[in-house]
Amino acid sequence: MYLNCHTYYSMRFGTFSEKELLQLAQENYVTQLVLTDINNTSACLNFVRKAPEYNVRPILGIDFRNGVQPRFVGIAKNNEGYLEINNFLSKHLHEALEIPIQAPPFQNAFVIYPFEQVLLNEQQDFQDNEFIGISINELRRLPFSGLMRYRDKLVVQQPVTFRNKQDFNAHRLLRAIDNNVLLSKLPKEEEGNEDEKMYPVQNLAAAFSEYPFILENTECLLNQCNIHFDFSKGRKPQNLRSYLGSVEADEKLIEKLCYEGLPYRYEKIDESIKNRLDKELKLIKKMGFVSYFLINWDIVSEARRRGFYYVGRGSGANSIVAYLLRITDVDPMELDLYFERFINLYRANPPDFDIDFSWKDRPAMTQYIFDRFQHVALLGTYVTFKERGVIRELGKVFGLPPQEIDFLIEGRYNPNQLDGVSKLVLKYGRLLKGKPNYLSIHAGGILISERPLHWFSATHLPPKGFPTTQYDMVIAEDVGLYKFDILGQRGLGKIKEALEILAYNQPEKFEEVDIHDIKGFKTDIIINNLIKTAQCMGCFYVESPAMRMLLKKLEVDNYLGLVAASSIIRPGVAKSGMMREYILRHRNKGRAEEKAHPVMLDIMPDTYGVMVYQEDVIKVAHHFADLDLGEADVLRRGMSGKFRSREEFQKVKDKFIANCRKKGYPDTLIFEVWNQVASFAGYAFAKGHSASYAVESYQSLFLRAYFPLEYMVAVLNNGGGFYRSEFYIHDARMMxxxxxxxxxxxxxxxxxxxxxxxxxxxxxxxxxxxxxxxxxxxxxxxxxxxxxxxxxxxxxxxxxxxxxxxxxxxxxxxxxxxxxxxxxxxxxxxxxxxxxxxxxxxxxxxxxxxxxxxxxxxxxxxxxxxxxxGFCLCSPFELLAEPPKNSNGQRDLSHYLDKYIDIYGYLVTVKNTNTHTGKRMHFATLVDQHGEVFDTVLFPPVAAKYHFRGKGIYRFYGKVVEEFGFLSIEVIKMQKQDYIADPRYSDMKTSKKLLQAREEKKSNAGS
Missing domain, CATH: 1.10.150 (DNA polymerase; domain 1)
Structure with missing residues (x-):
């Protein structure tokens, strides 16, 4: 009986989720209802997916409005009708058109005109599929409206937007936020009606008891509607099924391309290579993923034709087929990449391919994909209300002064001392937190579908100018749509531009350069020494202070070491404590046999029995805990944050523990291993993914090693990297x-x-x-x-x-x-x-x-x-009001090991972090007086006492410590140093005297 139900995807209007709507229906004995969000279909697919759990028959529609002004409700009779209303909404969203008063002639959708609108527009003619909706509140006006003559057209339209008074209050706040007005100034016409609630079916029937024909019309309309989407585990992918038009032609093409790629990739083609290729091709065909590989091949082939650089990564980089098709540059045979990570019989979805392009080339490649394939859209995502943002918005709505809003955002208040308005801001802030605020675009996801994408939802047109779905990647995968990740990064832009700069600055050298000679780079002593000494400023993925520290501790001087380091640096490994354990085992080879369980060491000999990559978790689950590959994949998906069902994840965890106990492992070992698995949540890399990163790192390291100035200019021209531009300029000067x-x-x-x-x-x-x-x-x-x-x-x-x-x-x-x-x-x-x-x-x-x-x-x-x-081109130390009292620098740290040092540093970057007890501490990287970099750490007691106050020069007193060969300073005291007064605005005589005094001090210090 409910033809007009809203969720919080009626952005800044609705107040609860599609799941809560279904719960509400169940509580009120409603067995079928229509989801009709305002100009939005974000909730539709998940509504259909979840409805059977609540014994509700789902029907889909759209509440078409201009702003909050209703026009009509469209209700899909079937999937074709859903496509129709999505096409109609999408056209109006793309072209920013107003919704007309009159609905178009839908073939497979019903149209409900609200009672008020019919009266206001004096509408008299209705098509067979058009009806007049009337709510409980409007019933008393029906006998006097002149609409009783349309007995066959009258249906129940009791909108559902709120559950209670609190929902209505939250709705008013959302409307005030949307209109950017004080709550007290919110126009009444911008609000919904407080009576837009769901009543038990018998109460609704009782309210319309004088007009049984209205109930009959409504029931008849609902019974004609039927929507179906397949969410079963055995569903077929909804991606483009064939690249060439037939599965047979696709299979022949992929075989042909792979065998053509063999001599390009391998000088010697042995049986192990052929067997791996045959095994992959059979499984790719069986799983129906051939077109997925060929579409990726098409994209990278076009990129090469245009001279665009790219890096193929993700779990698909574990595949020899991807390597032969030149989607990736990672050789799975060389790295012994785990086949079952990228594909197995239990896996319904195709492997991930993340294809990175230069940030300058990515728009052109996105345009190519939209031009090349018929049914394409960018993948959407939802931007939700975050805690700080919603407090700021609600503070404005309630009329709080900016300083009071800032005070609430900082969170340093006693709740008992807040006034009533501040308490309301916090109360409703908690209520709105996590609710959708507006639609946005996934970082790189593109959908290429067999059907029109409006079969699944309407699309909107964000500023990038490409149609974008109104649902996110999780529900897309649930319905069988798997994204192609087309990403932009600045690292590739740096490499490409460095070569362009080299071509005009040193043309004779440019002719000798082959940036794709990865094999040569891997064995280059100069490049490997840069890695070992962590001289990686500006180089992709290896320039951060944390990575620099790790490279020194591991003494990485080869490609495989860099592949491991790229994954060890991820928070999952560090959080589990296994980063430190990996370093210990790496530096003391006997420790692995002593500490690692034999099964773990047998599964992961290359990483000393430590889980480092995503596939390590699959291996451990499969070999250590005897889970099948499907169950192991549930763990893998749980780690990457893509899983839907916490219950399913819990079942696998229980089975993991039970199986290990059956095998006789002690609980201490079982839970130690499980905690390592759990700590990977959302952070682990596939080994092929890390290997792809390492390839790009080697390319940028090659340029830094042999053409450092050209490369540093390219780094600056592509937006720098981890550090501010002035430090890349400083590094270029040092070179x-x-x-x-x-x-x-x-x-x-x-x-x-x-x-x-x-x-x-x-x-x-x-x-x-x-x-x-x-x-x-x-x-x-x-x-x-x-x-x-x-x-x-x-x-x-x-x-x-x-x-x-x-x-x-x-x-x-x-x-x-x-x-x-x-x-x-x-x-x-x-x-x-x-x-x-x-x-x-x-x-x-x-x-x-x-x-x-x-x-x-x-x-x-x-x-x-x-x-x-924003920076000066001289040394910032020349601007100090008082010259440094000493010349200590990074080069002196080894002489002060386990001793205290007084040292000056120009702040490069600070990482603020919390200990496991929640206390604040800082890691800071600085440049010394000689232009060299050193690192400091401020533990919680010191961090509580001293604060970094923006960029500038700081004087530190602390103890020089060493861990695995990496030197840093544990700070005891620090003080920011003053610059000389700006001579442009200060008294010139005073400045002159200061300058003379500084020069005298310098000369005295020198003598």
Whole structure:
């Protein structure tokens, strides 16, 4: 009887989930109902999936509205009708069209016009599939409405949006958030009606007892509707079933491509390679995954045709078929990759392929996929209300001042001392937390379907401009739709651009470079030494302080070691305590035999009996606990956060423990192993995935080793990486580069290199407009270098303010004129409003001015750079108000081992973390006075006493400690050091005296 039910996917309107709607139906003895969210179908698939558990027959529809203004409700008779209403909604969402008053002529869907709308629009003609909906509240007006003559068209439309008063209050808050108004100012027409509730069926029937024909019409309409989606375990994938149009043609093509790929990949093709290939191909065919592999092959083939770099990773990288099709560059034979991780008979879904492209190339590849295949959409996701965000939103709705909102967000309050409004904010904040706020896009998922994607849901059109589903990856997999992950990353952009820079900066060297010579890179002593000494700044996945520390502790100097390190660094291994154990076993080979259980060591000899990769968990579950591969895959999916059923996961855990007890393992061992398995949740990598990462790491390490300056420029031009840009600039200087501030004759928008000279791009000038940069570069390329300030002004339209930025950063230094003089000239030659953008018919006459001789100090230049670039190009230690009391640096740490050191450092990065007891501590990386990096740790007692206050120079006193060869400082005291007063704004005499005093101290320290 309920034709108009809403969930919280009626964004910022509904208040509860589709599961809670089904619970509500069960409580009220409702056995069939229609889910009709407002202009949204996000809940539909899961509603159909869960409905049988509540003895409810699910029916799907859409409540079509303009904002909150109802137009009509569309109800699908069948799946074709669901497709129709999805097509209709999607067109209006894509084109931002208003929903019309009159519904289109649906062939397989019913239309319900709300009673109020029929009266308001004086509608008189209704098609066979069109009805008038009337709620309990509206019944009393029916006899006087003139609509009794439409007896056959009247149906029950009792909307369901709320369960109780609390839901209605939450709804009003959501409406206020959506309208960005105070709750007290929320217009009544923006709210739903508080009576939009579900009543027991007998109560509903009693309310309409005077009009039994309305109940009969409603029952008849519902009985004509039937929706089905297959959520069974044996369901067929809904992805594009065949690449060429037939399964047989697909199977022939994949075989042909694999055998063509064998000589490309292997110099010697032995029986083990052939057997692995035959085994994979048989299983891929049996599972119906051939088209999935061929679509990925099509995508990467197009990328190579366009000269785009890519990395194929994920569990599919465990496959020799993927290696032969050039989807990945990981050889499963070389790494002995576990076949059953990527595919097995118990696995319904195809293996994961994450294909990374440069962030610059990814949009073009996404467009190609949409053009190449018929039924394509981006995968959606839901952005939910987070704790801090919802407190901020509700604080505004309740009219709290910003400082009180900030106070609540910080969480440092006594609940008993809060006023009533603050308590309401927190109460409803908890209620709204986790509810959907708006639809967004999955990080990289693309669906390529056999059917139109509107068969499953409507699509919306986010700013990226590609149709996007209204459901997420979990329900997509439930219904048999498996995503293709097309991702963008900056690491590949760095590699590609480094080679482009090398081609013009050192063309003779460029000809000798083969960036795909991975075998050569793996055995290169220079590259492996960079890894061992952790000189990896700017290199993909290996540059962070944590990775640098791990590489040194493991003394990694080969490819397989880097593959392991890429996975060991993941939080799962660290959380279980097995990172430390792995390091101990790596450094002391006898420890593995002593500590590891023989079965564990036999399963994972390469990792000393320690679980490191996702497939290790499958191996342990299968061989150690005698679970079948299907049950082991439940654990694997549980680890990756993709599993649906906690009950299913619990059953597997119980069986894991029971089987181990049957085998006679002691409980201490069983639970130790289980805790390792559980700690992998959401974090473990497949070995092939780690190997793919390591390949890209080696490519970037090769460029850093042999072409460091070109590579560092590419790093900067692709947005840097883990660190701020100034540290990559610093690293380039340490490797021999001369760094120049932006220059109107030598700089472009991004950074550029000439020999060993790097000219910073104009993009670092924060307040310089992009259109001004474009004008300067375009004019210079078309008509040559600028020869003077006057020449520049004749040729480039620019305001006084924008020109001042360029002069202050010394972009006109080629003129040899002091920038203070140039600024005087600028203000004398230009007024604020006299620069009009128009062609010049005659060269302008320039007046000559007599300007006093002016000077600029190096300190003024440094502070100018700090203001305009965000960093200075001199050593920050030169800006200290008091020179350092010592010259200690990273090179001295070994002499102070187990002793206390006084050391200065310029802050690079801080990692704030919590101990297992919840206490705050810090890991900080800094640059010393000699430009070298060192690491510090502040344990909770020190972290509670001392705080990092932004970037700058800090003085530390602490103990030098060593763990597995890695030196760091356990800080006891620290103090941020003051910079000299900015000489541009302070008294010049005082600054001069300070400078003289500093120079004297320097010379005394030197003597």
């Amino acid at each position: 021999g580069a001369t760094i120049h501030p932006p220059c109107i004759n030598n700089s472009v928008i991004v950074n550029r290199i000439c020999g060993t000279h790097i000219y910073l791009g104009m993009m670092y000038l924060r307040d310089l407009e992009s259109r001004v940069m474009e004008r300067i570069v375009k004019e210079r390329f078309q008509n040559g270098n600028f020869i003077s300030l006057e020449d520049f002004l004749d040729r480039v339209f620019i305001s006084v303010e924008q020109l001042s930025i360029l002069i202050r950063i010394d972009a006109f230094r080629f003129t040899g004129i002091n920038k203070h003089e140039l600024l005087w000239k600028t203000h004398l030659m230009l007024s604020k409003n006299d620069r009009l953008e128009h062609p010049k018919l005659f060269p302008p006459r320039h007046r000559k001015f007599q300007i006093p001789q002016l000077h600029t100090t190096t300190l003024e230049t440094a502070f100018e750079q700090l203001e305009l670039l």
